[in-house]
Amino acid sequence: MLLHRIIRSLKSITHPPNVDPPSTSPNTSAEAPETVEAWGSSPPIIIARAQAQAQAPAPTADNPADHNDHAQLEGTSAHFGASPAPHEAALSPSTSRKTSSAHPDPDPHSPSPSPSQASLRESTSPNLSLSHHTPAYEPDEAERPEALTERHINIRTVPGPAPTPILTLVEATLFDDEIEIMQRKIWVKRPGQSATLVAVSDDDLVDTVRDMILRKYANSLGRSIDSPDITLKIASREPGNNHVPADRVLGPDEAIGQTLDSYYPGGQTIDEALMIDVPQRRTPKPSPRIGNHHPAIAYPYYLEDHRPGDGAREYFPPMAVHSPHLAPHPTLGHLPQQNGAHLPHSIGILQTGQVPALPSPGGHSTRKHRDGRPKYVRQHTSSPTIMHSSQPHSNDLKPQLPNGVNPPAPLPTPPAQMDHRPSVTPPNRASSPHTGRSVRKNKTSQRSAKSINGEPPPPKLAPAGLLDGQVPPINVLIVEDNVINLRLLEQFMRRLKVRWKSAMNGREAVNTWRTGGFHLVLMDIQLPVMSGLEATKEIRRLESANGIGLGLVGDQNENRKRTGSHDIDPEDKLHDMNLFKSPVIIVALTASSLQSDRHEALAVGCNDFLTKPVGYPWMSRKVTEWGCMQALIDFDGWRQWKASVEKKDEGLSDEQKKAKEKEEKAKRQAALTAMFSAPPPTTRDRREGENNETGGRSPVNGGPTLPVRGPRRAGGNGTQSVLETHEEEVEE
């Protein structure tokens, strides 16, 4: 008979309650009757115990236990009509389970020294609730009226002071008519977390247990580490016993059943759950999500318990600045306000298995989001957050490098290998950094400074975080068709003390660029005559034709011959190759926020991308980043320029300087009025002929307070006196 088989194959797993504190023993006996009753009311349980015999180290006190088991079993078997057999496991059907499942217990971990039913329930309930099934699939078994269909059984010690009466859990897996392999359920837990059961066969090795653990923790461990990397620790019940180490790592080849039985004769209690140890990763690992390729960025992210950091305050000040930047960012628009808000706790959890403590509330609104969020034990990492959250870090790095060393992000690669990252960074910020505000405040203070002591005020404050006031001495080409925007950009340049030239359409831009000496081009994309993209393509083409920036040391002409670019079209040839030390950095300016436009710009050879209207802080940051790098490349040029500037300065007294400035201003005004009275360019007007009008249209180049100007000549480093330049410009 089926039942016979079951029972025969049962092995007493119950161990003598020797070591158990005198407590819960009465339970078991008390349970017996209940058991029966329970059986009457619920599908009974089957005890399945396969290789119990294999358990050599079964304590000798088996017998007394057996007796009791016997008794119980007899009780039960009588019920079922099965004959008792030696070594029958005591059936303590999960009555308690039954009852306990009726009372979902809140405290599964309590050692329950109280001899109450409740304690039993408590300890058993977790198992029970886990395993409680009401399989209805075998009603036809005659000998199992109450169906030995229950999956789980508690084998309880008999009278004995079981700390928690669960000794071992055995599971019978029933498939059709057969009782299959006797499975064993083992308590395991992650440090500081709830314990859980994993089912393995009794003769399985620790290795298998690890696999099962991984399956159970599929969401957390399963995604981050592999089974062989898990360590299981077993704790001895008797810390005082020198023969048995208090805490031991289980080797993968150990038979788990044996080990457990030796450590926990009588059965493993939930408190004796094996500890799952997950090695702390020291190297950054890729996010579990496919597609994230920024481990380097993710690293500080993971380990730092993700705080946006103080630097981030610059990007996300508490005030919500409504800026046109905000409106059109479909893909990345959610980034700005949610800097840290989504920062999944899951990351911390995946890593350490513990929910990280919430960072202390900072001053910002973004932090507040996080403080209010519930703690998750398991969470899927959603892709956008990782991807985007990683960005703030890369950006934080930038302003915090005051020494002019460029972080790798804005790479001056030749167009072929563009680093797309710089383009995704600043333009997506919701609000301008603090610098905008601080600049203004300083202005007022400077004004007062002036009035106080009559001395010329210190040079205008460079934006905060900018090289301690050092400005990259670069030459910028501004290409913009709308005169208002052009004016604004020029003013930016003036503020930044960089030299500049301007162009109003694509053709003009290329021509001006050819004169050489430009480090940075701010290229409006929507231009008349030749679009910004066209102009970019043309510039890049000329650069490659002339072999600029191939990284060759020495005379460029020599190098050109060597590289075989001798077949340059004479039209394409650039004249003064010394002015082209490296490919020029082209920053695309566009009003459009479409991703496609962005990609297109990068594809034709732009290095970076900004959306209009461009704020001054962004502009200054861009100029600094790209400019410093370029200035370093062209160090000689910079030195010459610096020397010339200083020489000029020496010759003039303060008064003369002021007079000079006034003059410059007057000229500027005149030029401006002339410019504004001109009608806006229309499609009809936009001809190449406009090419020639640049001179008259653009205001005086480079007239900031310091005598740094944008000389019109090619080369840009020429020492020209102010007066000369003005005269030329007026003529034109």
Next chain:
Amino acid sequence: MADAEEFDFGDNVDTATFEQILDMDDADEDDAHEFSKSIVFGFLDQADSTFAKMETSKYVRPDKSIHVVRTLIHYVLRKDKDLKELSSLGHFLKGSSATLGFTKVKDECEKIQHYGQKKDETGATDEPDEEKCLRLIGQSIAKAKTAYDEVKRLMEQYYAKLEGNA
């Protein structure tokens, strides 16, 4: 200047953007707001002339038509050319008004740009009916002008105030 915050532009001007412009003013000069003033008033002039151009583009000048057929041809051809013309004018003015933060003007100009491209106001879907586009452009021009007049008034007041204080 802190004054921009106190002065109420309503929703005609995006304060944040406009303040950027003000930031660019050189503080220690005699004419403290020279830069921003020049930009603002330059824009006003520019807008005036742009609107004028739009008007001429929009209407078929009756004196050009001599012959009915020619008129029609003219009309058809002009319409298409005009739409493009108007679109580019709209785009142009949109750029500068955005720089200054004149949002209402900018929004209308953007619509004009889209209508001129034979699309609906958002620029998403096509609007093949040219007559309709022209008509809509006409409406938008009118709205843009209204917004512009408002902004002009505000700016004049604002600078009067600033100058008055300075």
